[in-house]
Amino acid sequence: MTTPNTKPLIAPLPPMDRARQVTESLARYIDQARLAAGDRLPAERELMAALGVGRSTIREVIRHFQALGVMETRKGSGTYLLKPITSATIHMPLSVETANVRDALLQTLEVRRGIECEACMVAARRRTANDIANMEAKLDEMERVHLLKGTAGEEDLAFHLAIYDATHNPLFRQLLEQMREAFERFWEKPFDRPDFARRSFPYHRTLFNAIVAQDTEAARRETLKILDVVEEDIKEMSK
Incomplete structure (x- = not known):
């Protein structure tokens, strides 16, 4: 119970992780553009410019989708969709304490x-x-x-x-x-x-x-x- 002069503390919401934002935006783009298995994704530079993030973030997101088995990067050719992705696609990122x-x-x-x-x-x-x-x-x-x-x-x-x-x-x-x-x-x-x-x-x-x-x-x-x-x-x- 709070007194009249005491206000409950409300913690500010943390900013959303940039990689997560890019992951969601890219999934929406693939869905809306109706990209199918075998289609090539926009080049890294295009994604960087469109999403306003750096190359490292784009590559982190691509690695994430590669781990899910839905994308592959072909040297000298680009990144290709292996399986369709929609905004409703289930992603299960793992979280492990790596201090030890x-x-x-x-x-x-x-x-x-x-x-x-x-x-x-x-x-x-x-x-x-x-x-x-x-x-x-x-x-x-x-x-x-x-x-x-x-x-x-x-x-x-x-x-x-x-x-x-x-x-x-x-x-x-x-x-x-x-x-x-x-x-x-x-x-x-x-x-x-x-x-x-x-x-x-x-x-x-x-x-x-x-x-x-x-x-x-x-x-x-x-x-x-x-x-x-x-x-x-x-x-x-x-x-």
Whole structure:
């Protein structure tokens, strides 16, 4: 209860995040312009001028939509829409406390185990001949780069994204890619150790073989082997 001379405090509303504003504006533009899958978006300069924001904000928003699996950027060509977006499209950005990177990574790993194991099992049930060819091409490239350089971060991610696509359920890719996006800077060079999770390398081929054989239990088992190595390295390298 307030006295006559006491006014309740009303906190001012915080300004809306610029990236969020741009995300919403771009979604509305795509909807109103009736852009379809395969259509190219306006160039970065056009978006910057139209929305009155800097290049970094535009790129942050594009990365967000890429993580959702609805856009892709082709080098030298531009950014293209992979799936229609409307103002009613559901977006599920993840929020994780990153003050303690080690604990945050272990928390996301707990969630990844459930989602990623299920994704690989679903991929084993639903994979098509085209999916197998795509996964194998990504795995071959991953192995080539790994043997050449001793590490293959981008190629490793491409292989896992191919598995998520083989589920034919876009939510798997969206959720798992957003988890990785939350730690994008970390994953560039985990703990300044290029050998992070290197021991998981052989299990990617056995995982692929399990998916090809439509052996769901083997796919789950090989996925857990990969994630167990990741957990062990997080704990060991963050000491």
